[in-house]
Amino acid sequence: MDHPLRLLPSIKAIQDSEVYIKWKKTASISETYLTALARDVVEEERQALIAGKPYESKEEVHRKILTAFDKRVRELLEPLLTQVVNATGVVLHTNLGRARLSAKAADAARVAGSSYTDLEFDLEQGNRGARTAKIEALLRLLTGAESAMIVNNNAAAVFMILRTFAKGKEVLVSRGELVEIGGSFRVSSIMAESDAQLIEVGTTNKTRIEDYAENLTENTAMVMKVHQSNFKIIGFTEAASRQELAELAAKHGLLFYEDLGSGALFDYGRLGFGQEPVIPNIIKEGVDLLSASGDKLFGGPQAGIILGKKHLIDRLKKHPLARTFRTDKMTIASLGATLQSYLSEKLEVEIPTVRDVVADAETIKTRAIKLKKALALYPSIQAEIVPLTSRVGGGAMPDVPIKSYGVKIQSSELPAQTLADRLRTGTPSVIGRIEEAHVLLDCRTITDEEIDLVGQAFAKLDFKKRL
Numbered sequence: 001m002d003h004p005l006r007l008l009p010s011i012k013a014i015q016d017s018e019v020y021i022k023w024k025k026t027a028s029i030s031e032t033y034l035t036a037l038a039r040d041v042v043e044e045e046r047q048a049l050i051a052g053k054p055y056e057s058k059e060e061v062h063r064k065i066l067t068a069f070d071k072r073v074r075e076l077l078e079p080l081l082t083q084v085v086n087a088t089g090v091v092l093h094t095n096l097g098r099a100r101l102s103a104k105a106a107d108a109a110r111v112a113g114s115s116y117t118d119l120e121f122d123l124e125q126g127n128r129g130a131r132t133a134k135i136e137a138l139l140r141l142l143t144g145a146e147s148a149m150i151v152n153n154n155a156a157a158v159f160m161i162l163r164t165f166a167k168g169k170e171v172l173v174s175r176g177e178l179v180e181i182g183g184s185f186r187v188s189s190i191m192a193e194s195d196a197q198l199i200e201v202g203t204t205n206k207t208r209i210e211d212y213a214e215n216l217t218e219n220t221a222m223v224m225k226v227h228q229s230n231f232k233i234i235g236f237t238e239a240a241s242r243q244e245l246a247e248l249a250a251k252h253g254l255l256f257y258e259d260l261g262s263g264a265l266f267d268y269g270r271l272g273f274g275q276e277p278v279i280p281n282i283i284k285e286g287v288d289l290l291s292a293s294g295d296k297l298f299g300g301p302q303a304g305i306i307l308g309k310k311h312l313i314d315r316l317k318k319h320p321l322a323r324t325f326r327t328d329k330m331t332i333a334s335l336g337a338t339l340q341s342y343l344s345e346k347l348e349v350e351i352p353t354v355r356d357v358v359a360d361a362e363t364i365k366t367r368a369i370k371l372k373k374a375l376a377l378y379p380s381i382q383a384e385i386v387p388l389t390s391r392v393g394g395g396a397m398p399d400v401p402i403k404s405y406g407v408k409i410q411s412s413e414l415p416a417q418t419l420a421d422r423l424r425t426g427t428p429s430v431i432g433r434i435e436e437a438h439v440l441l442d443c444r445t446i447t448d449e450e451i452d453l454v455g456q457a458f459a460k461l462d463f464k465k466r467l
């Protein structure tokens with residue numbers, strides 16, 4: 001018998017194969033990379049044979065290697081992010097990329113990305129201009145803050161603020177606000193990385209202003225309030241008010257900073273959705289600095305938005321970390337366009353996050369009816385319009401249910417899990433949820449145009465059609 005490693009094809013044999021030539025011709029991929037991929041695939045099979053993978057015929061090994069090679073090239077050429085239809089009803093789904101950008105914001109990002117821009121150039125004066133001056137002007141106008149700054153994301157904002165103002169010093173935080181959000185962001189670990197010392201005050205459910213006062217030392221630099229984001233403590237609770245914290249901080253020459261997490265610029269509470277405080281009010285209540293995410297309730301691109309007193313923000317802007325955490329031109333463009341929508345009376349139409357949170361159930365029901373109609377083509381599918389409960393997600397308003405509608409689907413050909421799997425891995429990918437023996441598609445997070453895409457996704461599942 002041949003030595004198992006003799007079963008492996010030569011690189012030359014792969015280069016002469018139909019698949020190799022196909023990729024070379026159709027995708028005009030450079031030989032350098034095709035050959036490197038061929039080597040990788042052969043090497044992996046070699047390792048498998050060494051590890052004792054059962055002996056196969058030479059032909060079978062070759063076929064397997066060519067299939068693996070073909071798959072490898074195809075995967076590398078797929079778009080890095082695949083469009084997904086979010087039928088979960090979670091408006092800000094972190095795994096699905098949080099906020100959907102408005103058409104204006106997406107377009108602004110495309111223009112900024114594909115052209116030269118006046119990013120750091122003053123067109124009137126013909127000399128160097130400030131990178132984020134316009135965005136800061138918009139933020140000041142919309143929030144009433146003295147000054148503004150943007151960074152890469154809110155985690156960067158938190159780190160930078162702690163590092164700049166509390167390095168080697170103590171920061172007071174209520175035990176009720178020591179949050180961990182998805183993806184291992186913990187206030188305590190960011191604090192440790194920034195070399196600020198976390199002083200926990202109060203208890204999980206009750207923290208009074210006296211608890212802060214009692215923990216003040218010579219070395220206290222900051223009183224920090226953290227938005228509870230993804231959880232809610234209910235029942236016997238108490239927290240110091242912003243006014244109390246602002247007074248305490250002012251009296252002792254400390255900085256009062258709030259990590260707002262989501263950060264709403266739109267008053268969702270006014271329309272009956274939760275009690276998320278709006279940024280202009282938080283500023284009026286006396287915080288020195290606050291930070292929020294651009295892609296949560298704000299409804300824009302990933303960014304960290306810092307607002308507050310001018311002298312403090314000037315210090316942040318001069319800090320070497322400012323360069324480390326700065327935003328790119330596409331973020332500046334799309335965040336700017338999102339902020340411009342906030343100026344408009346049509347913001348509830350323009351900004352998808354706002355639109356999708358506040359859309360009334362009847363509007364969603366109309367969409368569900370349209371989806372049900374598209375599915376009526378398939379006799380093996382039973383689709384029923386059902387009331388559902390959507391969520392905001394993204395660590396915002398965890399306790400706020402939103403009345404919604406969707407379609408409850410059952411197939412006589414496939415069990416619910418298989419149907420959900422096929423929809424998820426289909427084109428386009430449709431992500432719903434399973435409840436008992438049904439797949440639920442919540443129509444709150446699906447646009448009218450995407451309803452047609454869901455129809456197309458079903459068309460590709462090969463269900464028998466009604467004649």
Ligand SMILES: *Cc1c(COP(=O)(O)O)cnc(C)c1O
Nearest residue numbers: 153154155227229261262293395
């Ligand atoms: C989401 C969140 C962050 C992190 O914000 P990113 O923009 O994701 O970096 C920080 N703090 C709180 C309270 C949050 O909810």
